[in-house]
Amino acid sequence: MADKDQRIQVIVRKRPLNSKERQRGESDILIQRSPNTLIVKEEKVKVDLTRYIEEHYFTFDGVYNEDVNNEQLYRATVQPIVQAAFQGAKVTCFAYGQTGSGKTYTMMGEASTPGLYLQAANDLFYYRDQYYPKIQLTVAFYEIYCGKLHDLLNDRHILHVREDAKQNVNIVGLQYKPVDGVETLMNIISYGMAARTTGQTGANDDSSRSHGVLEISLREGRAVKGKVTFIDLAGSERGADVSNSDAKTRFDGAEINKSLLALKECIRALDQDKKHTPFRGSKLTLVLKDSFVGNCRTVMIANVSPGINSCEHTLNSLRYADRVKELKKGGGSGSKGQDQLANALMLPRQNNNVVRYIKQEEEEQEDTPYLKMATKNTTNEYERPILKQNTNIKQSMLKNTPNKTSYISPKNQIPQRAAHDYEEIENMDIEELTAGHENLIGVILAEEERLINTHRKMIDDMVDAIKVQMALLGEVDKPGSDVELYVGELDKILAMKEDMIRGFRSQLKNFNGHLRMEEAMAKAFSSRRAPIDVFDLGSHDDDLLQDI
Numbered sequence: 001m002a003d004k005d006q007r008i009q010v011i012v013r014k015r016p017l018n019s020k021e022r023q024r025g026e027s028d029i030l031i032q033r034s035p036n037t038l039i040v041k042e043e044k045v046k047v048d049l050t051r052y053i054e055e056h057y058f059t060f061d062g063v064y065n066e067d068v069n070n071e072q073l074y075r076a077t078v079q080p081i082v083q084a085a086f087q088g089a090k091v092t093c094f095a096y097g098q099t100g101s102g103k104t105y106t107m108m109g110e111a112s113t114p115g116l117y118l119q120a121a122n123d124l125f126y127y128r129d130q131y132y133p134k135i136q137l138t139v140a141f142y143e144i145y146c147g148k149l150h151d152l153l154n155d156r157h158i159l160h161v162r163e164d165a166k167q168n169v170n171i172v173g174l175q176y177k178p179v180d181g182v183e184t185l186m187n188i189i190s191y192g193m194a195a196r197t198t199g200q201t202g203a204n205d206d207s208s209r210s211h212g213v214l215e216i217s218l219r220e221g222r223a224v225k226g227k228v229t230f231i232d233l234a235g236s237e238r239g240a241d242v243s244n245s246d247a248k249t250r251f252d253g254a255e256i257n258k259s260l261l262a263l264k265e266c267i268r269a270l271d272q273d274k275k276h277t278p279f280r281g282s283k284l285t286l287v288l289k290d291s292f293v294g295n296c297r298t299v300m301i302a303n304v305s306p307g308i309n310s311c312e313h314t315l316n317s318l319r320y321a322d323r324v325k326e327l328k329k330g331g332g333s334g335s336k337g338q339d340q341l342a343n344a345l346m347l348p349r350q351n352n353n354v355v356r357y358i359k360q361e362e363e364e365q366e367d368t369p370y371l372k373m374a375t376k377n378t379t380n381e382y383e384r385p386i387l388k389q390n391t392n393i394k395q396s397m398l399k400n401t402p403n404k405t406s407y408i409s410p411k412n413q414i415p416q417r418a419a420h421d422y423e424e425i426e427n428m429d430i431e432e433l434t435a436g437h438e439n440l441i442g443v444i445l446a447e448e449e450r451l452i453n454t455h456r457k458m459i460d461d462m463v464d465a466i467k468v469q470m471a472l473l474g475e476v477d478k479p480g481s482d483v484e485l486y487v488g489e490l491d492k493i494l495a496m497k498e499d500m501i502r503g504f505r506s507q508l509k510n511f512n513g514h515l516r517m518e519e520a521m522a523k524a525f526s527s528r529r530a531p532i533d534v535f536d537l538g539s540h541d542d543d544l545l546q547d548i
């Protein structure tokens, strides 16, 4: 049972074997040893082809097996902290795990066994009605797909994230619907869930590739007094799609991987009371910034599938959860060094990422050079007499002057080790290639967003430039106009347009180059991806091995 003051809980939920797994004759490889311990029995083959079972021991704040229903899970894990939201806490509950492991079952549940959303809704309204009648509840529901936010309660409209001067993170345009009772809330949630699934045929071909964020805010007037947020995370195995032949799938995979790793780092920073929380490491952690600072309570539910065919994904999920919060080892785990082994066995790319996110964060804070001038003109140069004659035109030029937008690529966006030429790719080892590839995809996603924004801005600037040209024509047609001034101003505007187009084309070329580079890296990556057995360190403890 969770303590209401416990800041972070990491728990594991095992689902039962499903009918397909039973039909295939899959065995259940997960054994709950104690309320906190889970054993995974992994089938392996020795070099001499004898088969054996390797046991992996994991210790968490709680382990819940297939006999535990949603209500029992809620009472043991989330209920104790929901009340804290009324005292100003930000309560956040994540469901993590591979596709089909039970994340949605846990969050939404089924008619016979409602999930955490409904259980929490019942309590929130109960506490509100009994003790906090002034509090109003609002709900927002959005999805993060490939680094972009979609409002599930507003036709999947794209939302933008902004950090204000006080470093508060705001989701611009997100709709918060007021709710006055459990039924209204659940209807809105069902509507959002449906929007999430129907999006599968459009922007998003599979909801397991997106993170669903449900935010219930407790408000007094406009002020948010507390918050309960549920996050149904993307299928954890999706992060491994980086060698897929389809570029979109690779980008999604890299984005999911990046967000899950950043999430792990943020919760670890919270757990270890670190001063610095690397929430800028991904869109997911950026929008959840609130959940990692100040008065917050976090529950991470790692959902796992019990079938033998899911063993690798289950082990990866458990290792991830294990790294999220490092429990004091020893004592009850009966691990015989397996916990340490599990930590040592984290995939190399995950460790690389940890280092890189922190570096990236530091760099970001040091410089923000993206708004450097790209053209030679300065604002003052536009303030020539002919423009002064028409204040409206001058102001619109100054307001929208293209000088404020960089039409060329920021130089520091070139990946550190992402191969400046194709030959370098050949010389990279698998770790460098993986890290470089992920880094490059991060760059590409950021570039894509910038490119589209710059394009929009360029169109606005072009329209402004046309307006100024029309004003120039109007002036030059008047009797006694200064034709030299006209020529000078026109030349300047044309030069500015030339610069703008040249800069933007070079940005486009850079972006295209990165796309080609990514393609080459993905090819090299898949061709070199020899079946590395990351679990086989050649140091098995004989006590742990049993012949089958």
Ligand SMILES: Nc1ncnc2c1ncn2[C@@H]1O[C@H](COP(=O)(O)OP(=O)(O)OP(=O)(O)O)[C@@H](O)[C@H]1O
Binding pocket: 014, 015, 016, 018, 066, 097, 098, 099, 100, 101, 102, 103, 104, 105, 106, 207, 208, 234, 235, 303
């Ligand atoms: N604890 C459980 N008890 C009984 N059935 C379960 C349990 N957990 C999951 N299931 C069943 O397993 C199936 C897959 O579960 P679910 O859809 O919740 O997975 P998921 O992790 O959300 O998958 P995805 O990432 O694809 O959305 C469903 O049919 C669900 O009813």
